[in-house]
Amino acid sequence: MAFSDLGFDTLKVRAGYDPKEHNYSVAVPVYQTASFDLGDTDRAARLFSFSEFGYLYTRVGNPTVDVLEKRVAALDGAASAIAVGSGMAAVTYSLFNVAEGGGRILTTAQVYGGTFDSFKKIYPNFNIEIDQVEDIDDLEQWRSKIRPDTKALFVESISNPNAAIADLEALAAIAHEHDIPLIVDNTFATPYLLNPIKYGADIVIYSATKALNGHGNAIAGLVLESGRFNWGNGKFPQFTAPVYMLRDAQGRGRSFIEAFGNAAFTTRIRINYLAYFGAALGPFDAYLALLGLETLSERVQKQVSNTEKIIRYLEAKKEVAWVLHPHAKDSKYGKLAQKYFPKGAGSVFTFGLRASEEQIKTFIDSAKIFSYHANVGDARSLIINAPKTTHGELTADEQLLAKISPETIRLSIGLEDAKDLIEDLERAFAGAFQSSSEEVA
Numbered sequence: 001m002a003f004s005d006l007g008f009d010t011l012k013v014r015a016g017y018d019p020k021e022h023n024y025s026v027a028v029p030v031y032q033t034a035s036f037d038l039g040d041t042d043r044a045a046r047l048f049s050f051s052e053f054g055y056l057y058t059r060v061g062n063p064t065v066d067v068l069e070k071r072v073a074a075l076d077g078a079a080s081a082i083a084v085g086s087g088m089a090a091v092t093y094s095l096f097n098v099a100e101g102g103g104r105i106l107t108t109a110q111v112y113g114g115t116f117d118s119f120k121k122i123y124p125n126f127n128i129e130i131d132q133v134e135d136i137d138d139l140e141q142w143r144s145k146i147r148p149d150t151k152a153l154f155v156e157s158i159s160n161p162n163a164a165i166a167d168l169e170a171l172a173a174i175a176h177e178h179d180i181p182l183i184v185d186n187t188f189a190t191p192y193l194l195n196p197i198k199y200g201a202d203i204v205i206y207s208a209t210k211a212l213n214g215h216g217n218a219i220a221g222l223v224l225e226s227g228r229f230n231w232g233n234g235k236f237p238q239f240t241a242p243v244y245m246l247r248d249a250q251g252r253g254r255s256f257i258e259a260f261g262n263a264a265f266t267t268r269i270r271i272n273y274l275a276y277f278g279a280a281l282g283p284f285d286a287y288l289a290l291l292g293l294e295t296l297s298e299r300v301q302k303q304v305s306n307t308e309k310i311i312r313y314l315e316a317k318k319e320v321a322w323v324l325h326p327h328a329k330d331s332k333y334g335k336l337a338q339k340y341f342p343k344g345a346g347s348v349f350t351f352g353l354r355a356s357e358e359q360i361k362t363f364i365d366s367a368k369i370f371s372y373h374a375n376v377g378d379a380r381s382l383i384i385n386a387p388k389t390t391h392g393e394l395t396a397d398e399q400l401l402a403k404i405s406p407e408t409i410r411l412s413i414g415l416e417d418a419k420d421l422i423e424d425l426e427r428a429f430a431g432a433f434q435s436s437s438e439e440v441a
Helices: 008-014 041-048 063-076 087-099 113-121 139-144 168-177 256-277 283-293 296-315 334-340 357-366 396-401 418-440
Strands: 080-084 103-108 128-133 150-156 182-185 203-207 221-225 320-324 348-353 382-384 408-412
Touching: 008 063, 008 296, 063 080, 063 221, 063 283, 080 087, 080 256, 087 103, 087 113, 087 128, 087 150, 087 182, 087 203, 087 221, 087 256, 139 168, 150 168, 168 182, 221 256, 296 320, 296 348, 296 418, 348 357, 357 408, 357 418
Parallel strands: 103 128, 103 150, 150 182, 182 203
Antiparallel strands: 080 221, 203 221, 320 348, 348 408, 382 408
16 A cells, blocks of 8 residues: 555554564564674675665664654655654754755754754864854845855744744745755654645754654654755765765666665765764664654644643733744734644744743742753643753854844643643742742832
8 A cells, every 4th residue: 555545644653664574563663683684695795785775784774763764754755764863963964965075054043052053063164154044034035145055945844942934835946946955844843734845845854852752752863855856966966976885786886866866865864974973763762753653643733722722821911021933913924824834833932021030030940830841842841941041052142143032931832731731830920920029019
């Protein structure tokens, strides 16, 4: 049965797995092994020249991890996927793969703080320069900042932490005008809320640590490719140069495009970056991600429903200066949300307190149900003071560029009863503002 014939919820439970190939095990087995027997010398020769596909070493491929890769690829309509040890590995490997040897990545400051900081500290050391548009919504800025050596546009579909929505279809058109790919980090949305490939994205990235798994019990990342981008257009010689390792039966080196076709991008990550930088995803962590994936739709539906209730509650509080989420009143992303997120625009957002720094600390410390830690997309609801934590690497000027003001609090809404979450926030408001009024009195 072709995956294309099946609905999303069937795919998230069954795609990429045939029990007959795994001793008829109903659950995906955990292949907890470092290496795999090569069989005989002839088979080994075929495996190591990639003329036959099979498993050699868990660092570069494992049957449990393979199911996760195929399942997420099916959900996104991707040609190929590779799972790696973390979301940051997925971002780094993707951008290195596209700009290897030197080039520029055009992006925005409205990204995860660790991603932003890596752009400053890591990429220039590898001859990769990062350019940023000041306004993610200004398409002409994106167009005008593309240079001859720009290798890709990179955005988060829903930005961390302020939930800005990228106009993917328009950005894809701009990227393709210049024969470069659009790379989209779709972590906050998950494939349940958004399929970036449908709107022209060429590469999709996930931190599977977050909502894709949804249980806060494993670190994982994924890179997917649409299979439609032309890596042979002259701008990416790393995909067209012959590689000795990929030699054919006559001993002639093949390029990644020749050897792997519409899976050239992810396979190059596997053979070069995963093999030698080594951020491998362990089979048990892949198993945990597969378990989480089975309830993706149900979890995200509940989280989106809870999120909308929490937003309405916060908008009515006089102590709240603003709420940033596409479903907040007066959000400038309302129309884009209708286009790209008809099922909801995620469960992560920010709001600002009319409060002192000490009151913000008391507010967070007074919450008892909301957990105070640096993750999102969890089954548990989470709270964090983003300027001091997840985006604490940014200078004051950089936080201003990223639109993160000192009063910012980020919430990630989980699966608890919305009533209990609202009561917990009430407790936090009382703790922060009652103590303040008592001091004044």
